[in-house]
Amino acid sequence: MSLLQLMVVDDEALARSRLRTLLAQCVHPAAAVGGEAANAVQAMELLRRQHFDAILLDVHMPGADGLALAGAMRSLPEPPVIVFVTAHAEHAVKAFELEAVDYLTKPVRLERLQTALQKVERIARAAQAEQSHSTDDILLIQDRGRTERVPLSEVLYFKAELKYITVRTAARSYILEASLSDLEERHAAHFLRVHRNALVARRALRALEKHIDPIEGEGWAVRLNGLDELLAVSRRQLTAVRDALAG
Secondary structure (H helix, E strand, O other): OOOEEEEEEOOOHHHHHHHHHHHHHOOOOOEEEEEEEOOHHHHHHHHHHOOOOEEEEOOOOOOOOHHHHHHHHHHOOOOOEEEEEEOOHHHHHHHHHOOOOEEEEOOOOHHHHHHHHHHHHHHHHHHHHHHHHHOOOEEEEEEOOEEEEEEHHHEEEEEEEOOEEEEEEOOOEEEEOOOHHHHHHHOOOOEEEEEOOEEEEHHHEEEEEEEEEOOOEEEEEEEEOOOOOEEEEOHHHHHHHHHHHHO
């Protein structure tokens, strides 16, 4: 696994600097500070822009405190693991209610920080394994500020349009930022290239028909189960489509 990506959130610059120094001494697992914040607002701005495996979070800060920030992070699509780092031990119970994986008291000792990072690494590894296991049958699609899980078994086709991919199910369409070539390589067992701009679900293939395209003229198109829409088939892919239908 690569370096753990951490964010350090503390309103005291010296406290952030000390954590950076300690983190640089950690070897198993190794970690890198990918961002710092002095308050909850700065932290949320960073979290919306980039991924962090964990956040080392102070409790007492001006404005929204660390406990409030931890609660707000639950709304993020992929919230980081929380390790509270504070001089006040009395908030430990509330911290664990917010699903923090550890609670370090200042001054932080290297051994305790190392133990906390090992917990973070275990969680990150488990999430990585689960994601790689599920990516074969689930698409994660960002839609109007929310993340939606779309089962691959519901997808009828992928179609490249400008900079995006249209993902079509029987119920609706989604927009996905991806490469059609990557999707083809990843899901070749279930999807067939019918045109330079389209992949269709093999299980949904219903018919190959003569078709008049207003731009390309006479050609061929596939009809899919569950859709009235026809998708153009390039001459290069015609044999592959016929073979798929026959099989």
